[in-house]
Amino acid sequence: MAFIENWLTTIRTRTVAFIAIILAVAVTAVSCAGGTPEASAPAGIDPSKVADYIHTVLEADRTAYTKHVISRAKVLEGKEKEAGVLDVEATEGWQQTDGIPLPAQMFRLGSEIANEAGYFTYNLISEWYINDNHAPKGDFEETALATMTETGEAVKDYQEIGGQKYYSAMYPDIAVAEACATCHNTHPVHLERYPDKVFEVNDVMGGVVINIPLGDA
Ligand code: HEC
Numbered sequence: 001m002a003f004i005e006n007w008l009t010t011i012r013t014r015t016v017a018f019i020a021i022i023l024a025v026a027v028t029a030v031s032c033a034g035g036t037p038e039a040s041a042p043a044g045i046d047p048s049k050v051a052d053y054i055h056t057v058l059e060a061d062r063t064a065y066t067k068h069v070i071s072r073a074k075v076l077e078g079k080e081k082e083a084g085v086l087d088v089e090a091t092e093g094w095q096q097t098d099g100i101p102l103p104a105q106m107f108r109l110g111s112e113i114a115n116e117a118g119y120f121t122y123n124l125i126s127e128w129y130i131n132d133n134h135a136p137k138g139d140f141e142e143t144a145l146a147t148m149t150e151t152g153e154a155v156k157d158y159q160e161i162g163g164q165k166y167y168s169a170m171y172p173d174i175a176v177a178e179a180c181a182t183c184h185n186t187h188p189v190h191l192e193r194y195p196d197k198v199f200e201v202n203d204v205m206g207g208v209v210i211n212i213p214l215g216d217a
Contacts, residue, residue, distance in 0.1 A: 048156055051169035051210045058122065058208060059171075061110070066103045073100060077183060108133065120213065124173060126206025128197050130189045134206065141209055144170045149204045158214075165214045170207040175199050 070076065074084035077091055089099040101109065107124050108131070115121045125134045127145055136142045144155040148170055156169040175181045181199035184190050190197070199205055 047167035047212055047214065048169065050212060051156065051167065054120065054122065054210050055169070055171050055208060058107070062103050062107055065106050069100065070103060076179070077102075104131075120211060122208060122210045124206060124208055126173070128184075128190065128194045128199075129206070130184070130187055140168050141170070144168070144209070145207055148172050148207050152204055167212045167214055168209065170209045172204045173206045173208055175201050175203045175205050177201070180205060 070090050071081075072084060072086045073088050073090040074081060074086060075089040075091075078089075089097065090102055091097055091099040092102055092105065093099070094101045094105070104124060111122050111124070123134065125136050125141060125145065127136070127149060129135050136145045138159070138161065140157060140159040144157070147153075148155050149172075152172055152174075154169060154171045156167070159166050159168050178201055181201055181203065184199050184205065
């Protein structure tokens with residue numbers, strides 16, 4: 001019994017010490033916040049940084065999917081891949097053929113789920129879109145896409161849609177591999193819509209656009 005009592009006393013002493021530390025931290029925080037007006041202003045993150053963070057995650061996921069899933073599939077759009085190890089085809093018609101989605105489709109499937117959450121939206125768009133959902137919408141997207149395609153640089157700006165203010169950022173989507181260009185150049189929809197547009201490696205093929213809704217400010 002003595003052992004249990006000692007043990008309880010130790011716990012009580014430690015709990016009191018812990019609460020004292022918490023209170024000390026809270027009092028320090030309150031007294032600091034009451035100082036200069038700058039110190040009491042709400043700490044916000046620059047929306048440009050937020051967009052950069054979101055874009056980093058989106059790019060990382062797309063690259064990881066391409067590198068670690070697509071490159072292990074035996075067949076990519078009907079073409080055999082020697083280094084493939086999984087008996088599965090990565091193909092646009094994955095739902096009809098029990099295959100797996102292409103990276104751009106995987107990206108869109110993710111964006112459809114994330115956009116439902118209502119915090120912000122993102123999309124992969126292009127002047128030379130295969131999928132109609134990837135057409136530029138509104139002034140910002142059209143202007144930014146044209147500027148970005150020409151300069152290869154990201155474009156960021158504020159815009160207002162239906163009374164709601166947004167911070168929008170568009171990042172170039174580059175043909176980093178030969179496969180990006182050849183698959184698009186030979187796609188039946190591309191050939192029909194943009195017969196004169198031939199992508200080459202390092203071309204800007206489109207852009208990732210992120211729209212972050214802002215408060216009344
Ligand atoms: C095997 C074929 C294939 C490869 C390889 C491929 N794409 Fe695509 N890409 C597509 C298809 C099909 C779509 C439309 C997907 C959808 O329905 O959402 C698409 C969509 C896109 C879009 C959105 C605009 C549009 O056309 O709908 C961009 C931008 C894009 N791809 C860039 C790239 C880049 C950059 C690479 C290389 C890193 C790449 N693609 C590799 C087939 C391919």
